[in-house]
Amino acid sequence: MSKIALRNRLEELGVRPSKMLGQNFLLDSNLARAIVDDIAPELGDHLVEVGPGMGALTEHINHSPASRMTLIERDHRLVMELQSRYQGSQVRIIQGDAAKIDLRELYGYGPIKVIGNLPYSASTAIISHFTAALSPACSLVLMLQREVAERLTALPSHPAYGALTILLGRRWCVKKIRIVPPDVFWPRPAVQSAVVKITPRPIAEISPCDEDVFSQMVRLGFSSRRKQLGSLLKIDPLKWRSLMEDLGRPLTIRGEDLSIAEWSLLVNRIAPLSCGSRKEFFDVVDQNDKVIGQEERGLVHVNKFMHRAIHIWIFNAKGELFLQKRSWRKETHPGLWCSSVAGHVATQENYLEAARRELHEELQARVDLKPLCRFAASEQTEQEFVECFFAIAEGPFILDPEEIETGAFFSTSILEQWLASHPHEFTPLFKMIAKKFLNETKELIAKHENVS
Numbered sequence: 511m512s513k514i515a516l517r518n519r520l521e522e523l524g525v526r527p528s529k530m531l532g533q534n535f536l537l538d539s540n541l542a543r544a545i546v547d548d549i550a551p552e553l554g555d556h557l558v559e560v561g562p563g564m565g566a567l568t569e570h571i572n573h574s575p576a577s578r579m580t581l582i583e584r585d586h587r588l589v590m591e592l593q594s595r596y597q598g599s600q601v602r603i604i605q606g607d608a609a610k611i612d613l614r615e616l617y618g619y620g621p622i623k624v625i626g627n628l629p630y631s632a633s634t635a636i637i638s639h640f641t642a643a644l645s646p647a648c649s650l651v652l653m654l655q656r657e658v659a660e661r662l663t664a665l666p667s668h669p670a671y672g673a674l675t676i677l678l679g680r681r682w683c684v685k686k687i688r689i690v691p692p693d694v695f696w697p698r699p700a701v702q703s704a705v706v707k708i709t710p711r712p713i714a715e716i717s718p719c720d721e722d723v724f725s726q727m728v729r730l731g732f733s734s735r736r737k738q739l740g741s742l743l744k745i746d747p748l749k750w751r752s753l754m755e756d757l758g759r760p761l762t763i764r765g766e767d768l769s770i771a772e773w774s775l776l777v778n779r780i781a782p783l784s785c786g787s788r789k790e791f792f793d794v795v796d797q798n799d800k801v802i803g804q805e806e807r808g809l810v811h812v813n814k815f816m817h818r819a820i821h822i823w824i825f826n827a828k829g830e831l832f833l834q835k836r837s838w839r840k841e842t843h844p845g846l847w848c849s850s851v852a853g854h855v856a857t858q859e860n861y862l863e864a865a866r867r868e869l870h871e872e873l874q875a876r877v878d879l880k881p882l883c884r885f886a887a888s889e890q891t892e893q894e895f896v897e898c899f900f901a902i903a904e905g906p907f908i909l910d911p912e913e914i915e916t917g918a919f920f921s922t923s924i925l926e927q928w929l930a931s932h933p934h935e936f937t938p939l940f941k942m943i944a945k946k947f948l949n950e951t952k953e954l955i956a957k958h959e960n961v962s
Contacts, residue, residue: 532629
């Protein structure tokens, strides 16, 4: 759209570009097409555009192979314009702040690709939101202020390298694609822009550590760039000397001089994870679920011995089900969505005792558990006799970082669509339980409330 056509249409809508909303409308159609090409839309993709404005990028997304499109626009005046142009069965328009939108609204259709011309003032908040553990984003192509792009892609010891670089870079790779001059926008911004592509970092490159502790320590380590890191982190001098010797770094090092991998290593040395080093022993059972011996966890799985497990479904008062996304470092089904709690029955435990223990270990919760269903050992259950329980609780829960990547309550309507369109994103056993009980959850909760 030309500048004249854009201004005329905005006048017709009674809209003046808002500085508060960071509205700088893209005029260059060729650049818009190139940015959409950067996200590589494919058949079956769900594209989410942040801040579509007057639809400069939207027009090209709409003509791409992508199967679904969600537009998130904060300005209600522009929402009406977008609705008149793009509202349809495969297009959803959400009015709201992209930095605060409930990410669960984007589930049900598989991973999403995020694209947008971000307002300068909100770009870091939006990026943080869409790269959080709960986000279903699999890639992002974003246009933002060049200064922010420099920070996201900076290397250690560079003046632009800081907490934002490290916190995003731990789990995501950021590549600067192109620099964009101010004259392709109206109103013309005072600074240059840049387009970046953000993609997940391979799991093998991510050193294990507690994510919350990592975030806290990195922010603390950059709270005063001139101060030495050891002083900012308040580590015992003898321990600090040992840590720096292990890293091959001087005692006087500053936070900006450590790479992302070194930061991860440092955090794990200060607040170590067990990383599954503790050996677990299970009762081995026969086809009648009678104990016939005990064996170490690894041997049980390798030899496909029959053993015992528990699953717990936790509902809130709205009837939503809490799901956990399994850690990427789990031996089985890493990164898949599963029941609220899932675990094995340890030696000399019964099913209820195991359920209570796992509930506390994984979610730091203690709630009343009721029986839900039972599955006999089979190839489908991976040779586990499974006792299933359910409970009513609101959270919030404290998730075990070694077991769980993230977790949230989801409505049954989202779950039904999600299971139908992308069943491979769930563990096999969760799908078995869901097939049997998901449609009966309202009745289940009602019965529980009547008994209570």
